[in-house]
Amino acid sequence: MAKRILLDMDGVMADVYQNLINLEYRNSGRRISYRDLEGNNVLTYFPNLSEMLHQKGFFRNLPLMAGAQEGTEYLNSKYDLYIVTAAVKLPDSMIEKYEWLQENFPYIRPQQMIFCGSKIPVCGDIMIDDHPKNLYPFCGERILFTQPNNIHMDFPDFVRINSWKDIDTLL
């Protein structure tokens, strides 16, 4: 039986930071880079973060992470794949995330999507996520996807990957 993978959306499949950078430039004219964000509190750079996340269409129009489409298709062919995304705190994001998945990952069936508040009750063999708080309570293999929020932190318990190329090699 294929191992079950729990795959995070934001910061792994979808490039949330790029969308924030684009919106900040459009709203205030401030150019922010990934480097600026590394290890820093995002609120320093996006003072209107909450409004941006609540803005209609924010999650519907997220750019794809490089290699996410091919990589997800590969995982879907080899593993029992579920997309697990913390979405309920922003309830309007659920339908946007569903439509985004349907458009960009048409081979992912609705049965494979989980929109939750907490990921704690979702079980599997492997979790891929950019947030240590989601990986810590997970009992299986924990893979940390590098993003500006975690880049300067050391997590000996997790396997760190820097891009979708690493996923193809590792899994």
Add this chain to the structure above:
Amino acid sequence: MAKRILLDMDGVMADVYQNLINLEYRNSGRRISYRDLEGNNVLTYFPNLSEMLHQKGFFRNLPLMAGAQEGTEYLNSKYDLYIVTAAVKLPDSMIEKYEWLQENFPYIRPQQMIFCGSKIPVCGDIMIDDHPKNLYPFCGERILFTQPNNIHMDFPDFVRINSWKDIDTLL
């Protein structure tokens, strides 16, 4: 540590059959009773079932099951409670179900809500559901909530309860 309960919405917290009966009467003038539905294919009685389920507001306006509010509050005080509902096949239902929960069960936090396609990857100690297909793959204690779809079927592996009164006694 409190045991984790996975609680189903439709047919346990929310009276889906009552809503279908009300809508069928409004649409066609046909009066259908719970007794009619017992053990029968619902499509015989609701030929436009799919349209009814897709109708805007269907899941926002579901009547409550008798005792569901008090019973859920009791479970929430004693257990690690999650509301787990198969909603992704009808993606517009997610926001309606969220709003319905917020209105009728204001003490349930977004962190406790899971909108999924399949319940298989969601783990806990106890599952309460009206659909045997959700209970079968579950590893913990399985509690079948009586509804017309399951009333005539015998499930020796499950504990059957007929109402929220039974939940209060059992748990």
